[in-house]
Amino acid sequence: MSTAPNQPTRVLTVDDSASMRALLNHALASSGFEVHQADDGQAALEWLVVNDVDVVITDINMPRLDGFGLIERLRAGSRHADRPILVLTTESAPEKKQRAREAGATGWIVKPFDPDKLVAAVRRVAH
Amino acid sequence: MTSEEIQAIFFAECEESLAAAEAGLAACKAGTEDADTINAIFRAVHSIKGGAGAFGHVALQAFTHTYETLLSDVREGTVAITPPLTELMLRALDTLSDHVSAAQEGTAPPADAALLAELTAAQAAHAGAAPALETPASAPVPAPTPVPASAAADQGFDLDLDALLDDLAAPAPAAEWTLRLRPHAGAMVNGGEPLLMLRELVSAGGRVSECDWSLVPELDALDPFQGYLGWTLCLPADMTEAAVAEIFEFAGDDCGLAFGGDAPFPPARIVAPPAPAAVPAAPGAANPAPCAATQPPPAPPAGQSIRIDLPKLDRLIDAVGELVIAQAMLAQRLGSDGASAAEELALIETLTRDIQESAMAIRAQPIGSVFSRVPRILRELTQSTGKHVRLEVSGEATELDKTVIERLGEPLTHLIRNAVDHGIEPADRRLAAGKSAEGTLRLSAEQRSGRILIRVEDDGAGIDRARVFAKAVEKGLIAPDAQLSGEEIDLLIFAPGFSTAQQVSNISGRGVGMDVVRQNVKDLGGRITIESVAGKGTAFVLTLPLTLAISDGMIVNVGDQTMVVPLAHVIESLRPAPGDVKGLGARRQMLNVRGRFIPVVPLGRELGAAGCREYPEQGVLIVVDTEAHGQAALLVDSISDQRQFVIKSLDTHYRQVEGVAGATILGDGRVALILDVDGLVARSVAAGQLREAA
Missing domain, CATH: 1.20.5 (Single alpha-helices involved in coiled-coils or other helix-helix interfaces)
Structure with missing residues (x-):
């Protein structure tokens, strides 16, 4: 599941907002991550069928398939059952975080995020 | 990509979002909206809010937050879509558009206070009212229900609370500090990996000082999805608790954390797997015999068991x-x-x-099940005291009654804490005394003549008798001029109210004194004695019965009665020589036992037995040890036997009787009462003092 040494950690960012994806991409790529992007949950699901990744970062509110739906589908299969998945949330309330955990997320990133904290969170869960 | 370029994407996105919201609201106005329409409007506003926060457009973010709160309720169905509401949302969209332009051009944001109030009122009013009410939104609506806490609490701003917490974190402690952690099963699901958190702690300068694997079961009982392991780490002084908490934030309460050396290890949350061994299985099926060179004789499967109520x-x-x-x-x-x-x-x-x-x-179980908990207790103690202690255990296979085993844990734990805390000296003092720096705690169990002996022995400094004596005087337990032997001074630590714990540390002082230890042991029908040699160490010896149902007793005769004195209380029996017993007042007598006087309790008189001997010189005195009143001498006519007896409760057959612990049936078929020595002596001593006072 882990990448070979010296291989950059691969991250898939899933957000329907291009600017949010750009922000994530900027922060992660400048810290040495290999970043891929998907427009929404459905696109992410399709991309993940044929591609592999180390960490998934997903927004919750998205058209077609939202973040919780994406996590549910990924956890149901065996290939991504143990994949670290972080959700992007604007809510810092503990019950919202708890909900993310219950939905199967590994962790969360509160928007707006501090790039250093984002990178730390991804490193924290990257197997 | 620069920040400006990303912002440009954001503002382009805002145009799209505004257009999407406009289209959605138009559908609302036409009455053709559905769930997807509302969701699209919500998402559009939500998206603008997210970007506004990321790029620091505070006014834009605040406005979208209030707007989003209303839309969220519309989406949930708690606020009904009405023409006035659609009107309000359209006006809000116009203001939102102005906000976006202001943010883009860096001009002052539009005045939005009145509109914000309207949005909040609409949300609050509808939240409590029936959906069909068509109140004009412009009418002054007193807000009957308060704004939901979530909206009020973070009015507009998504603060990075974690960053704030970090900034506000308490000043760093002075030295290296201790963290204990124990990930539970829940920390290992959904992509969670406690190892990464450990690594993060290590890369921040922490080091693992110990891994607690005492809970790891035998391989065949091991469930890889359970959290059996715990770690103790030494963390650098400049690492704050908040920083540690952040590392474990995702694990939440699925990873137990204990900050500081005094904190006990977070308890494990191991879910026992369905016990497979309890089912009487076909021989060899559940417990395959170990591979042997020669197959034939099918060895009886080891550990096969059957569950019985x-x-x-x-x-x-x-x-x-x-x-x-x-x-x-x-x-x-x-x-x-x-x-x-x-x-x-x-x-x-x-x-x-x-x-x-x-x-x-x-009913018997090996005492090993109690002993196996000791290494962990000891590790925690060595961690918190800084003393190094080696454990030697023997006789783990010794078997005791299940009930005794269950109730032995507490007193034993306390004795071990006591030994490490008070018995074993710090390394420097040990070296100065010519001992090895590492202390030794010996724990042993053996069966001896129908009883179990458990020794908890340390090689520490021994009991400081001068200090114990002074302490007992200070507590009013003995007179300052009391003449006590060394062993008697040792026994003072069992007296209720005697505790040296708070003077030394907070480890032993957990609300349980040595008197409770002795009471626990006595409740089990056992006795506890001390063997202490100054400079060499202290041994606590627990003598326990094999079972609680059968006990040893001394059969005594008092007048026309036959009674049983539980052997656990008996120290010695003697025929007093003339002059050994002194009168004290009219009715009280004291027995001189090697220079010390203890009260004589004439059993016959206490119990109203007919025809008993009145004078100690005519009978036999049994010296007993009691809980509250030290030693006393029971006067009986004669001792006829010493044997095992089966305890029958009087409560279930008759009722509770003062001074009587139960009954048994003797070999000749007669019923004999078992004496409650503690109660009898207490009553007699109290009555004697009353008579004296009168």
């Missing part, structure tokens, strides 16, 4: 107890009739004893 077992033990009594009665009858069937009788006696032992063995 405890009450069923107790009935069996009870019946066996009756059998023991019946056998004794028969032996007595036949013995007095001339021993015509001596051979057969001996056989029955042997068989009875075998049955009794087998029945007791069913």
Whole structure:
């Protein structure tokens, strides 16, 4: 599941907002991550069928398939059952975080995020 | 990509979002909206809010937050879509558009206070009212229900609370500090990996000082999805608790954390797997025999077990107890009739004893189950005291009654804490005394003449008798000029109210004094004694019965009564020489035991037995040890026997009687009362003092 040494950690960012994806991409790529992007949950699901990744970062509110739906589908299969998945949330309330955990997320990133904290969170869960 | 370029994407996105929201609201106005329409409007506003926060457009973010709160309720169906509401949302969209332009051009944001109030009022009003009410949104609507806490709490701003917490974190502690952590099963699901958190701590300068794997079961009972392991880490002084908490934030309460050296280890949350061994399985199926070079003789599967309800077992033990009594009665009858069937009788006696032992063995469990908890207790103690202690355990296979085993944990734990805390000296003092720096704690169990001896022995400094004596005087337990032997001084630590714990540390002082330890042991029908040698160490010796159902007792005669004194209380028995007993007042007498005076309790008078001997010189004195009043001498006419007896509760057959602990049936079929020595002596001493005062 882990990448070979010296291989950059691969991250898939899933957000329907291009600017949010750009922000994530900027922060992660400048810290040495290999970043891929998907427009929404459905696109992410399709991309993940044929591609592999180390960490998934997903927004919750998205058209077609939202973040919780994406996590549910990924956890149901065996290939991504143990994949670290972080959700992007604007809510810092503990019950919202708890909900993310219950939905199967590994962790969360509160928007707006501090790039250093984002990178730390991804490193924290990257197997 | 620069920040400006990303912002440009954001503003382009805002145009798209505004257009999407406009289209959605148009559908609302036309009455053709559905769930997807509302969701799209919500998402559009939500998206603008997210970007506004990321790029620091505070006014835009605040406005979208209030707007989003209303839309969220519309989406949930708690606020109904009405023409006035659609009107309000359209006006809000116009203001939102102005906000976006202002943010893009860096001009002052539009005035939005009145509109914000309207949005909040609409949300609040509808949240409580029936959906169909068509109140004009512009009408002054007093807000009957308060704004939901979530909206009020973070009015507009998504603050990075974690960053704030970090900034506000308490000043760093002065030295390296200790963290104990124990990930539970929940920390290992959904992509969670506690190892990464450990690594993060290590890369921040922490080091693992110990791994607690005492809970790891045998391989066949191991469930890889359970959290058996715990770690103790030394963290650098500049690492704050908040920083640690952040590392474990995702694990939430699925990873137990204990900050500081004094904090106990977070308890494990191991879910026991369905016990497979309890089902009587086909031999060899559940427990495959170990591979042997020669297959043939199918060895009996080790550890095969069957689960029995405890009450069923107790009935069996009870019946066996009756059998023991019946056998004794028969032996007595036949013995007095001339021993015509001596051979057969001996056989029955042997068989009875075998049955009794087998029945007791069913309830028996190896003491190892209690001992196995000790290493962990010791590790925690060494961690918190900084003392190094080596553990030596022997006799783990010694078996005791299940009830005794269950109730032994607490006193034993306390004795071990006591030994490490008070007994074993710090390394420097040990070296100065010519000992090895590492202390030794010996824990042993053995069966000896129908009783179990458990020793908790340390090689520490021994009991500081001068200090114990001074402390007892200070506590008013003894007179300053009391003449006590060394052993008697040692025993003072068991006196209620005596505790040296708070002087030394907070480890032993957990609300349990040594008096409670002694009481626990006595409740089990046992005794605890101390062997202490200054400079060499201290040993606490627990003498416990094999079972609680059968006990050892001294059969005594008082007048026309036969009674049983539990052997656990008896220290010695003696015939007093003339002059050993001194009168004290009109009715009280004291016995001189090697220079020390203890009260004489005339059993016959206390219990109202007829025809008993009044004067100690005519009878026998049994020196007993009691819980609250130290030693006393029971005056009885004679001692007739010392033997095992089956305890029968008086409460269930009659009622509770003061001074009587229960009853038993003697070999000759008579019922004898078992004395409650503690209660009797307490009552007698109190009555004597009253008489004296009168």
